Amino acid sequence: MIDSTLLPFIQHIKACKSANLPGKYIPLSYHEKIIGWIAPQYSSFLTQLGYLQSGTGFHITSGHQLLSLSNNLAELNAYKPHNELFDVRAQKDVVIGQVDRGAIPILGLNAEGIHLNGLVKQGDKLMLWVAKRSMNKRLDPGKLDHLVAGGMSTGLTPNLTVLKEAQEEAGIPPELAQQAKHVSTLHYALERPEGLRRDLLHCYDLILPESFTPIAEDGEVESFSLLPIQDVFQIVKNTNDFKFNVNLVLIDLFIRHNLFNSKEKATLSNLLNE
Known part of the structure; x- marks a missing residue:
């Protein structure tokens, strides 16, 4: 039997891994390789744009079709453009095209991003910088977040994205940002109001000096707080105050810093990486 104290953490993980694929979704393929999953409510948009649905789903024959497809979907008001391009990969490190960031969940494409744990050592205490998202954010306004987190725009690597987003x-x-250490890579798939999220998160730790004070240069953060890691642990355990995917990265952090016993660590690690 699982200890009841572990259940909130398990629930956070399962909430991020709740998509049932293929389930109701219609595959989007590139040269017989599935690259996306289309929800039924969006299939009519593709049909309207001339993408014929066969018994095996929708198909594209060229990666160049992806950008025009995302632009056309925006023109049909299927989503609101972000005016930021993301790469689409048919397999690891093989980019076939680009789409507007807002079209990614509409098409059920994989996306990549970075999350950075901004850590401060105060004697024998470990502190974590926590950001509160601006109320003007399109997604999850007012939620707690990492000090640094963001999607990986076209042409960037995880390390370059860390440098960009950190600034x-x-x-x-x-x-200072280039001292960040890659510590794990997490994945999940879930349904969200914006569509199907199938994300790969590159997670980093950065030890910051006590003298450092973050500044929200792009206006996406309302405020920053420096909290003991044990306090952050309790927030994750007892609330849904953090943005949904931040919980995964924090649970990974708690595992690595021994805030769970060995049996609990094994259970959560298996769930995070399944």
């Missing part, structure tokens, strides 16, 4: 979101200079 924009928290005013962390490149010479």
